[in-house]
Amino acid sequence: MFKNKMNDVQKIIGCEMGNKTEAKRAELRERLIAVAVAQIAARGLAGLKAREVTAEAGCALGALYTAVQDLDTLVLHVNSRTLARLGAALHAACEGAAAEPEARLLALAAGYVAFARANRRLWSALFEHRLPEGVETPEWHKRDHAVLIEEIIAPLAQLRADLAGEALLMRARTTFAAVHGVVQLSLQGRFVGVPEEDLADEVAALVRAMLRGAHLA
């Protein structure tokens, strides 16, 4: 009866699964994610529909639920892709700047603004999306968020030799969150947001103010 039944470990590792099945499943998942990226980029997170994604990916509606767990999980995959691209953009911005920590942090903030403007809907989806209450974000996706603060830490450490470890990490998070807040309210077109044409200047002014303040701490 259990002759051909894989146990849980084998399922997870997938070592006994046929190559054809495995490959097709992976390819379908890839296609679904690519289509979802396109849909969110074109019509926003709320414009992502299970029926449209599967139709465009060339599979039945139900196939989505074997390729990925959920429509929510599909969004997480899309967000992971976006975070990877954002991470690359921030890394490039940092590398391209002068070595002084002030210049690096200003370049990072400018890079963040540029990426958000150039990838509005995909960037918005990163923070619009909410899992249903009680559902915890899977670990593989949590880790992908690290790119948002990774590049901040080194230049911030140079400016704040008194900070290290947890305290430094915390200040990096706060710095990112402050810049992010200005960008988000502006690009959402909120009443209290800064007009988009002034966004870059205001973010630069904010970063400079934070840096001068930090310097004297």
Add this chain to the structure above:
Amino acid sequence: MFKNKMNDVQKIIGCEMGNKTEAKRAELRERLIAVAVAQIAARGLAGLKAREVTAEAGCALGALYTAVQDLDTLVLHVNSRTLARLGAALHAACEGAAAEPEARLLALAAGYVAFARANRRLWSALFEHRLPEGVETPEWHKRDHAVLIEEIIAPLAQLRADLAGEALLMRARTTFAAVHGVVQLSLQGRFVGVPEEDLADEVAALVRAMLRGAHLA
């Protein structure tokens, strides 16, 4: 044929409408808003359902669409109530602080953090809610957002005598947005957010850094 038909102006002013009808309509709207406030406070914005709201308010499902335009419009009314309470809280925080502008801005930020924590879901709804694409926020609701930056302007003007008018307003928006960003990412429990127990301290540190930086501008 048109003997009893009110024209548009009369409709808007409502002077020819019977008192009973008018009163009932207003009372129903009030009840719906109150129930919606309770539902969002209890289960979040996503937990607001037309059928539950109307059932709890004691009216039929369809009545919601004569009392308010939309479920979205009902949320706007809820948000306006929340903004009014938030405005009062910020005003009180400002009044209760010392006269020095630094103390006032720190008190405002602390008041914002306290309100957000004490009214999590209602506060979240202020920024979670999005109107369908292409639908513009009505003017009456836009105005209610002013409370978010009103109290910031005076103390900020004292610190930055070089700023006035549009430039001052813009810097007030940026200051709010920066603080808001830190609070939002933290209370959402995002990976890059500051742990909630450190939120108050981090926000205070951010405000102090921005103030010192602004001082030297």
Add this chain to the structure above:
DNA sequence: TCGAGTGATTGAACGATGTTCAAGAATAAA
């Protein structure tokens, strides 16, 4: 007071949506 006219209320119906599932097809192991 009364009757016609107007708008409000009702709840069934509609369309859209995410998700499930039984049946059939495809694949892998024996």
Add this chain to the structure above:
DNA sequence: TTTATTCTTGAACATCGTTCAATCACTCGA
């Protein structure tokens, strides 16, 4: 080839917001 297992399919289901024809309540002039 045979058999067990998994994948695929698309109809069905549950749950939304919203509409609408029928009914009701109210207002106002006569």
